[in-house]
Amino acid sequence: MSEFDLIIENAIVVTADADNRVIEKGGVTVSNGRIAHVLDQNALEAMKDRAGRVVDGSGHILMPGLINTHCHAGDSLFRGLVENLPLEAWLQTVWKAEAAILDPETTRLGSVVGFAEQLLSGVTTVMDMFWYPRQTVEAARMVGLRVATGGIFFDPPGMDKKTAETRPNDAERFIADFAEADDVFVATMPHGAYTVSPDNLRLAKDIAEAHGALYHVHAAETRAEQADVQNRYGRSVIRHLDHLGLLDERTVLAHCVHLDDEEIDILARTGASAVHNPVSNLKLGSGIARVPDLLDAGVRVTLGTDGAISGNDLDMWLALRLAAMLHKGATMDAEAVTTAQALAMATRDGATALQAGDRIGTLEPGKFADMVLVDVQRAHAVPLFEPVTHLVYSTNKSDIAHVFLAGEQVVRDGQLTRLDLAGPIAEVQAMAPQIAASIA
Ligand SMILES: [Zn+2]
Structure with a gap:
């Protein structure tokens, strides 16, 4: 030896x-x-x-290896299917396609393709929110990368044909089964403040807290979401999540596009991470996150691709380049977001957001x-x-x-090296007519 x-x-x-x-x-x-x-x-x-x-x-x-802190790998099945719509109208069509097509097997297939694309591009850890987290783990293991995932919380009837009542049990069982795995970072994953009630947002956090698990939720992605949550609860999304006691170091918030100064301070005070998804935010017309202000305030900003249904591929290098470039143009400041800050988002800070800074994210002994x-x-x-x-x-x-x-x-x-991709690619190609028909 x-x-x-x-x-x-x-x-x-x-x-x-x-x-x-x-x-x-x-x-x-x-x-x-x-x-x-x-x-x-x-x-x-x-x-x-x-x-x-x-x-x-x-x-x-x-x-x-790069760390993608917001993805829906299974949505790779729907690449390019729903175009030129703002998030809310887009989501209704996406959910129609997901409901028609997704089951554990198709989820595994879509996730294999999505994870393969990412591993081949140097991503070794993905935080992935999707309907069948056990198949997400299976796909990650078939391809050969780490995944942060767990039970989704969603109050309307889900695309997994489950109801809100059974989700807490599923989430608990997932955590129990994978808590000890080196290659899985367990989480609960409520979809958003506009699709999950305050009680269920809190329940998902209670389950996560009981097991030291991560908490991942879409937050402040669009103006319409802000208005919706404001109308329902009398608070903006970040204030609503803070009011419910959901923000801390184990909370990872996808998007955080529409924030005022006080909300940025809330993120800094609580230690919650904000995942910047520049490709998805640009393509869906959601807006441009205030990344320089977030960084100045000391908020941990990480980087994500979102799904291939919103960004059409899962390219962390494009996200990395945009993270360093976009804010220079948006603020007319050529010093906004340094290359070192951008790289940290995709590596070290992503690891810290996943509470795994002692294990991944840098090249250091141990x-x-x-x-x-x-x-x-x-x-x-x-x-x-x-x-x-x-x-x-x-x-x-x-x-x-x-x-x-x-x-x-x-x-x-x-x-x-673990998997011959020709089979999964042919399977997805063969499914294309059925996928197209799902929204017809
Ligand atoms: Zn997303």
Whole structure:
């Protein structure tokens, strides 16, 4: 037995740690799925003969796997189906399609495709809200990434043919079954303040709190949602959630587009995380989140793709680039959102939001060896002066060469290693006429 299962050497190392440490030439040692050392090449040279496998990272950036903190991977079945509608009208059509098409098997299929797209693009952890969380976990394991998920709460009849009465039990059982898993971060996932009553929002939080689980909810995505919640409860969405005692470090709020100054302060005070979903917010015409103000106030901002039904693909690199670019244009301030801040949203801060900052999100000793090798030898990638600038503004998802999950190579030369994707892709293609007919 070798001392190290794996050494990756000769790479440009972007640790994404709190000091934004970059090593011009070096790599990592991996033992039992965890990073043992992050070292420059000179120090690594002396250790190479103690490794079972040495991977040459020349011409590549080695970085932590990306963390997508808001997704609905199963909705990949509906890519491009519902277009040019604002969120509320769009959701009615989406729900019609979901109700007609989704069951545990189709959810697993859509999620496999959605997770495959993401793992192939270097995402190793996804926070995913969907109707059949057990199939979400199955799909994540088939593909080879970590998932934060759990029972959905939704008061109207759900697309899973369940009623609000059975959801708390389902959510509890899910947490009990997966709480100990390394690759699942358990959560309860109420859909939103406009689809879940105050009592049920609170019940979902009670269940999460009893088990130290995460709490994930859509919040302040559109003006119409704000008006709806204001009319019903006499408070804005964030004030409503705060009033119900739902905001804390374990709460992850998707979108947070429409916030006033006081609501930003509430997020900062409570420690709740705000997931920025620039692609979805732009395409659905929801608006532009006040990310520079959120960051200035000390709110933890993380990054998400939302589903492929709103953004048409699940591209964290596009989200990353927009996170750094969009707010410069929106505020006419070229210094708004630095590349380091944008990268942190997609890595370290995402991990902290999932209460997993001790295990994932950076390249540091003791953490899971969830790592990506990005090819930086392409025409759009040369020359390279500053690797973080390069990752944020020049890298495409097709540049991801190799991905490791806890040291296991789950993507090799741009191909999944656990699963042959040809079958799932053919299945989805065969379903397309039925999916199209579901909203006819
Ligand atoms: Zn969403």
